[in-house]
Amino acid sequence: MREHEESITLLGNNNVKYSSDYNPEVLETFENKHPGNDYFVKFNCPEFTSLCPITGQPDFATITISYVPAEKMVESKSLKLYLFSFRNHGDFHEDCVNIIMKDLIKLMDPKYIEVWGKFTPRGGISIDPYCNYGKPGTKWEDVAFDRMTHHDMYPEKIDNR
Template sequence: MSQEKEKDVRRWDVDTYEAIDTETLEAIPFEYPGSATEVAYIYPEFTSVCPWTGLPDFGELTITYIPRDMLVELKSLKYYLNSFRNVGILQEHVVNRVKEDLVKLLNPVTLTVKADFRPRGGIGTCVQADFHS
């Protein structure tokens, strides 16, 4: 047997960004526009995968926004976030993609997406993307 270690080429198949199901997102009317109401959703079971290894990334996603005249329907948000499950996407890109999709849907006054990913290789990642109109 050779003393050289063979490069570990094991990996799992990953989905592309096309698997992110933006079509499932639905907006519903907000009856108190101009009230400066802050809405926060906490999703403790967010999962995506590393685009290079296919290994899972687990984290808690927090979405905070001040609606203008629309809210996101919660079941549609859950299905949308679940569609990331097998998508190969960098942790730093997750928050920006979610931010862009929700801003397009809702046209909020402000919106922040924060992700706290569990450590892999000893390093945890916390990423935040903000939108202000």
């Protein structure tokens, strides 16, 4: 058995429980085999749901997570289960993306990470919060600042989502 396989318990497990409450403890990592290389890993979750903290109504979004790994990487099935755990979690859109980013920073200590939520409209307005982080004292701190200050300068075409 490889070293990283010992820490991964969800991948291939058919008896996985889907948490109905916010659960960052489900997240798992594995070793990055290329920590000397800078490269992006991107996840798209087009079926993210959470609850409005005021009305309790569901909010739907595509969550995009892009990160440059350091020593650890997030295991994708655990990420899926983690994102699913927001299903009954009541928080504003902006809070959800920041919570996701902070949980992944705590988990992996990446060089760089960004999280973007593209929520479907409610009341005729869509909200698309974006947050990012670059490891302090590295070039990635500068990248984070640059991407934030130039974020969304050219908004995408919206086709009623």
